[in-house]
Amino acid sequence: MLTSVERDGEVDRVAVEEPLEIRAEGAPVAVTMRTPGDDGELALGFLFGEGLIDGPRHADLDAELSANVIEVGGPLARRPPDRRFYVTSSCGVCGKGALEEVAVQAPPLAPGPRVARELLADLPERLAQPAFERSGGLHATGLFDDAGALLTAREDVGRHNAMDKVIGRALLDRRVPLSELLLCVSGRLAFELVQKAALAGCPILVGVGAPTSLAIELARDRGMTLCGFARGGRVNVYAGPERVG
Template structure:
């Protein structure tokens, strides 16, 4: 599939001076705006994101934080840039602070590994995929990145079947937001846990992305860039296969190598 034109709310126009030509032209930028997440009408989180698929983003974020959501919707007051989460049994005393995430790092401010509890059992899956299939996934994801093609300024996450077919792709200025949108979509479609699927991200593999993959129960995560040391540590602990530096036909398999056949 090829990327279609991006939604108009995901990009904006700015005047730019291009050097050394000296020409002033219009340039396309990725939109970044705050999204407030509420439970029972009370704010519990603010994230900077690219508008679009906000309900999916809210659900994915809540799942990764162990809030056990059942639905997400526009608030009754129809406040702009706000989503209401339905999370029965939510205990506000559980939150020792107000969540605040940014487009660059979903775990900023949490301070210690112990504070980022992964509420997910080890991933159980008999999935095995070929290295050739893994090597094709970043290009397939790239074909679905309409906003990136227009702006060059967004991250993406794609969900693929074991046969390499794209289930859904989402873009965002925040790599963790793109992952949350995909996980939220999978939740709405009844696909969780993702034991027979593969997640592919457009950049590097951070701890937070592996955390979200673990919550979603996904056994294989693929990235164009490298994993961090903490990402590898968490993947080892949760039984997730990490594939990094997937480009030009090459694949580095860092953990649970038995899931990737030569």
């Protein structure tokens, strides 16, 4: 979602950023700053990434409360932390009470497909980013099959939100675990993106930007193929080279 603003006597298109309160079982669980749109997918992807749900749920904006409040059907798989999550558009793990809450355990990943290096390098070119092209202000995540066909793409001011939306859509489409699919993100590869991909069972994660040290460590620990600097027909492989042909 974009809106128009004036600057220097001209009109610019900028990304919308608004809070979304995610509720489950009638109680607030988290507040995240996001770009409105696909909010049900965002809520499901977020709760799945926190280990609070294990499959698709009904999720609706609550007309009685606010357009920025969404209610997810229960019950939850576990009790949420006593401290509510507050997630900014720039940080997907801010507000966690302890590192243990971040390090949600994911099972070892499936062997997954073997993919040509050239295809991995080309994924960012196949990632649809129409709102970014008009505003320059959004991140994107795309879900691809092992032949490089784009299945789902979502944009958001928060890179972690874009991935949550894609994973939420995959939950609704009953594609999770993503054991034969690939994820590609439009920016750098931080810890929380690797964690979300691992929890969704995705064996290959590609990014346009650089990975962090903790992202590489987590990818190697979970047996994930992690690729960064995918641009200009080239890509660096930081973990899981056995899946790269």
